[in-house]
Amino acid sequence: MAGAAGRVVRRWYPHVLRSSLQVPALQLHMSKTAMRASQKDFESALSQVKLLKDPGNEVKLKLYALYKQATEGPCNTPKPGVFDLINKAKWDAWNALGSLPKETARQNYVDLVSGLSSSSDSSSQVKPEADRKQPGYETLVVTSEDSITKIMMNRPAKKNAITTQMYNEIMLALKAASKDDSAITVLTGNGDYYSSGNDLSNFTDIPPEGIEEKAKSSAILLRDFVDCFIDFPKPLIAAVNGPAVGISVTILGLFDTVYASSRATFHTPFSHLGQSPEGCSSYTFPKIMGPAKAAEMLIFGKKLTAAEACAQGLVSEVFPDSTFQKEVWTRLKAYSKLPPNAMRISKQVIRNREKEKLHAINAEESRVLQERWLSDECTNAVMNFLTRKAKL
């Protein structure tokens, strides 16, 4: 089966080998060590092989051929038909061993498994995150490993509040992730918060052209930012490690899966801040949870617990905080081994018909917010936070 290539398959057996439809040339290596593998060594290699990572079709064909040669001797079955590609590949591999003695085949099998075990041990050693970190980001830690690109917001002392720089870096990281060879992309936060939403000090950086110009450029930034999520082509997962506020909550409606720690909360206090919904939440939230529940969040700023958010369909699953990281990453590593093209296409099928609508909604929400940011209600709320008079 073509889809088996590159996956971590812990239970594959040479005698039921599934090979790729594309059969690579076989280059069998004779053992360099003494050819004295005992039956016990051979049996132990047979057990060991089941625990290895999937070594790819070429190696699996070698193992299959050596196994057959070691147990049955030279190839003795009729050649499969030309359209029976998989069985033909297996037959060719076995037949290529000619009259190799059973003992030699057994030794070669043992040697091959032993080589695979040592390389699989060294490749499974976890490198420290600092070594895997992609350079060029100041507000994020971006890593790619195990077919997963992880984008971690990294301003823990500021509860991962999203500055203009962080918006831009998240867009860059998403664009890079959409083109890299990862199968899935994950957004998460460092520290006790997932994110406290828009960094309210963004509003203090007024250009010489004045506050209107600031509102205009912020609306463009918001629109571009949300567009990146609407257009993201691969499965996008949020690992909500703690409380989430504002825009970090609203964009969750554009993710494919949302995992939350039991400590997470979901809060969109737009009215308190003199603002209005963004991130396409004016459309996705009523669709996800129904208009009445969405209104409580988006108009009245009702804060949901993780369990409530899960009951209302915003969150896919809640994990106990103590095991959140372990359980989520184990799950995601398994998902990342699924055939990437199939996942991408399934996402397209699910999302594509909504894309145009979402872009229009994003544009409209950004336009409305641009006006809101110039209102007294908004200015006062931001000033109150920045002068420490108010907190959520």
Ligand SMILES: CCCC/C=C/CC(=O)SCCNC(=O)CCNC(=O)[C@H](O)C(C)(C)COP(=O)(O)OP(=O)(O)OC[C@H]1O[C@@H](n2cnc3c(N)ncnc32)[C@H](O)[C@@H]1OP(=O)(O)O
């Ligand atoms: C351009 C696109 C615009 C898109 C618009 C989006 C809309 C939104 O996202 S609305 C949501 C805006 N967010 C907030 O209103 C949250 C404000 N923060 C708080 O209310 C509190 O900080 C908290 C409840 C999140 C946490 O309270 P806690 O007592 O635990 O911690 P603090 O001491 O307050 O925070 C530590 C540190 O972090 C700073 N900080 C936290 N959140 C923000 C923020 N959103 N903007 C700016 N700064 C934030 C806080 O001021 C503290 O800083 P200092 O240690 O320097 O005092």
